[in-house]
Amino acid sequence: MHFYIKSTRIDLGFPFAASAAVILMLDKSGTALLVFLCCALHEAGHILLLSLCSAPxxxxxxxxxxxRIERGEVCLDYRREAVCALAGPAxxxxVSLAALPFARVYPNVLKLADLSAGIGVFNLLPVEPMDGAAALKSLLLLKYEERTADKIVDIFAAVLLIPLTVCGIILLIKTGxxxxxxxxxxxISVYLIAKKRTA
Known part of the structure; x- marks a missing residue:
């Protein structure tokens, strides 16, 4: 199923609808709905900045x-690309800061603030396909060739993925x-390997 908002096509596939429905039915805490909301607001940040830059x-x-956002033919300069990449975490x-004043009265609002901040921080990681990597690469391209910029981003990915994976294993062992x-x-590891093979 698809529809249009101005010139932008919105594709809503059955797999997405089915998986979202299953997740929402199985989740008894209401956390999944808040995560969906935070992710939607995150993507809305990207879309808003792209539209403001005349590149909807x-x-x-x-x-x-x-x-997934499919870009049009309009190319932005590297600085604006970096800003648009950071718009989602921003x-x-x-949202997190706006929710905090209401957190004492509404417990779910505190959870929303925590989740939104967590998603923002996580997306700032300079590891592809995160927004932090896109912003870092755009800024590096102001000074370096694309091959050099890619190598620097890959180094950041390797340095960060190892401790993150170790933390993931420890978290699993401790919580069960x-x-x-x-x-x-x-x-992320599978994504990076697949990208290298298709490069």
């Missing part, structure tokens, strides 16, 4: 693994059931 996305695709931090961080590290 061609399509927004909702799939099993989240939302949106999360704004929290494998979120470990799964994310595995996903």
């Amino acid at each position: 996305p061609d399509a927004i695709i909702l799939g099993v693994f989240g939302m 949106a999360n931090f704004i 059931n929290n494998f979120t961080l470990l799964c994310v590290c595995i996903y």
Whole structure:
């Protein structure tokens, strides 16, 4: 199913709808709904900045693994690319700060603030496919060639992934059931390996 918002096509696939429905039904704490909201606001930050830079996305695709933005033919300079990459985490931090005054009265609002801040911080990691890596590469391209910029980003990824994976394993051992961080590290590792093979 797809529809349009101005010139941007919104693709809502059945796998996304089905997986979201299953997650929401299985989640009894209400956390999943808050995570979806934080992720939607995160992507809205990207879309807003792209639109303000006169480069609205061609399509927004909702799939099993989240939302993907397909860019149009408009090319931004490296500084604006970096700003647009950081707009998602910035949106999360704004939501988190805006929610804090209401946290004492509404416990779920405190959870929203924590989740939004966590998603913002996580997306700032300079590891592909995170926003931090996109922003870092854009800034590096102001001074270096693309090959050099890619190598620097890869070094950051290698340096960060090892301790993150170790933390994920420790977290799983200590809690016995929290494998979120470990799964994310595995996903990022698979993404980077697949990218190298197709490069």
